[in-house]
Amino acid sequence: MDGETDAAAAPKLITVHGTGAGSDEAQRDRWWQIGSPFMIALAERLKTPSEPVPFQWGLGDNSEEARRKAGAALLKTVQEEEKQGNAYYLIGHSHGGSVIYSALLHATRSGITLPGLMGWCTVGTPFMDYTPNKRMWQRMGEKSLSVFVSGVFAAIAAVIYVIFGLIDYDTATSAGHEYVVAGVMAGYALSAFLLLKLLERMRRKWFDRKHKLRLEEQFGHQWLGLWHNEDEAIAALSNVRHVYGDLVPPSFLKPAILVVQIIAVAIIGLGLINLVEDFVTIDDPGAFLAIFVLVALIVIAVIVFLIVWLISWVLKKLLGALGYPLAGWINRIVWRSVRERSWGDDIGPEEVSGVSANPPDFKREFAPLPEVVAAPLRGHSDRNAISTLNKVRRILGMAQGEKVSPDLRGELNDSLQWDELIHTSYFDVPEFVDLVALGLSRAGLGALRDGFVLPKSERDALETWLSGNPTLQE
Known part of the structure; x- marks a missing residue:
């Protein structure tokens, strides 16, 4: 497809937003929306700008079930494009890439071919490998x-x-x-x-390994995987499976000893005092009674101390022995819950066996972004992180000397622009847009504009990186 193609025949660029990035509006300033700065910058680089078609899946819940439902809905959307004879290209950021991957898995399992698909691109997508639970x-x-x-x-x-x-x-x-x-x-x-x-x-609703291998066979050669080696989401979701610590220490039951001691002192002490009272009569002489009571109290104190000490010693050993397995069990449950919440793992019959920047079971893998793109992206995030850190420092200093405590949580939330993270900054960096434009051009979405000239060093680096990936050599 060349630059002479008219607007009516222009391929569709179906954009898929990531987790928590959805909106009711299809036209605004987010990268996936019509008229966004990214779309404008992309149109400036291609002779035949593609028609953007935002695919929205609610707000983008962090839920594997929601992602799979969105994948099934996306498949229906592209099937409508197929019926109309339209060519289209899919691009998704973060878990928007997971939605695209899910749509292709649905197509593979159902034996659906997509001849109109010109390619699919994932940006900073943490691919989670779900496998059926063993039991x-x-x-x-x-x-x-x-x-x-x-x-x-x-x-x-x-x-x-x-x-x-x-x-x-x-x-x-x-x-x-x-x-x-x-x-x-x-x-x-x-x-x-x-x-x-x-x-x-x-x-059975899960996707078998054969479906994943068939997906690579059918659609793998059309995939463009873009990711930074310092992408926070990919790194965090990949490493959270290895995070573990004693949130509940083995000694967590020992504070119960103090409660038992107080109860034991009260019960044993009152019991012994009542026992002493049985030996005291109203006819006892005053001096003898006083001495007897004093000695009795001393004896009671010693007996109570010895009994409570013995009970405490036994409880300490018993609770210590119970504390280790119980603490380990509770810690495993807590950390498993943390991992599941982080992954959005709400598919009961399946579990996450791994997280990667490349699709599960793909033999073809994309390397991280070339340094000519990675460095500007890193610099963009660093500059914004420093600016935000200064804002945070000033906000934290607001509390001192103020008669009314400021809303620190609200102030801190307002100070974050998400440009501080590499994961959410891809589409703001011109060098990254250059790479996307080159990738779309190589996929057949139109030649680069004559006026769009990259520095030779950047152009050579991007071309070398694209050519060096096995998915684009076939």
């Missing part, structure tokens, strides 16, 4: 899990009845009855298991 019960919903549990209990009951039958070997009638019950229970357990396996095969 069958972890892949079940509530209803299936109920059937599974009943089958397990039936299997246990069958074993118990067999044991009873062996014990009652001298009573043939009784043993025969128990074997019949055991057979019924075992039959139910086996039927429940087979039924659940059959339903799982019929309802």
Whole structure:
């Protein structure tokens, strides 16, 4: 497709926003919207500007279920373009790239071909590799899990009845009855298991490895993967699986000893005082009574101390022994919840086995952005980070001497522009737009404008990087 193509036949550039970047408006200043600075800059570089078509998936929830639903919806959108005979190119930022990947997985699994697809580009996308949970019960919903549990209990009951039958070997009638019950229970357990396996095969929603390999075979040569080696989202989501610490220390149960000590002192002390009162009569002489009470109190104090010390020592050992496994269990649950919230992992039957800048099981991989693009992008983020840090410093200094405490949380939130992060700054850097324009041009979306001249060093570096990636050599 050359620059002489008229506007009516111009390919569509379907843009897909990332997590939390959605909007009800299709035309504004965000990179994926019509008329955005990025779209204007891109049009200045290509002879035949593509028609931008924003694909919106709500606000972009951090949810794998939402991303897959969006992927299915995106597939329907491109199928409409296919029906109209339109050529189109997909570009997505962050988890917008995950939505594109999901759409192509849906197409691959359903055997749908997309001849109108000119290519697809992911920008700073953290690809998460979902695999089915290893244990069958972890892949079940509530209803299936109920059937599974009943089958397990039936299997246990069958074993118990067999044991009873062996014990009652001298009573043939009784043993025969128990074997019949055991057979019924075992039959139910086996039927429940087979039924659940059959339903799982019929309802299976996850994408197998064969689908991922087929996706690469069908669409891999059209992929352009752009990512910075310091992208915060990719690094954070990749490394969070290795983050672990003792949020709950093994000694977390030991404060309970103090409560037990207070209760023990009160109970034992009152009990001993009541015991002493039984030996005291109203006829006792005053001096003798005073001495007796004093000695009794001393004895009570010693006895209470010894008993409480013994109880505390036993509790310390017991709670210490219980604290290690309980703390480990609680920490694992907490960190697993942190990982799942970070990943948006809300797909019950599956779990995240890895996070990468390249799609799962792809043999072809894109290297990080060349330094001619990476350096300006890094510099852009650094400059904005320094500016924001100065704002934060001034905001934190506002509290001193103020009669009314300022809304520090609101002030800090307003000071963040998200230009401080590389992950959210790609489309603001001219060198990155240059690279996207070159990639689109190589995909057939039009030649570069005659007036758009890159410095030779930059042009050579970008061309070398694009040519050096295996996805573009075929």
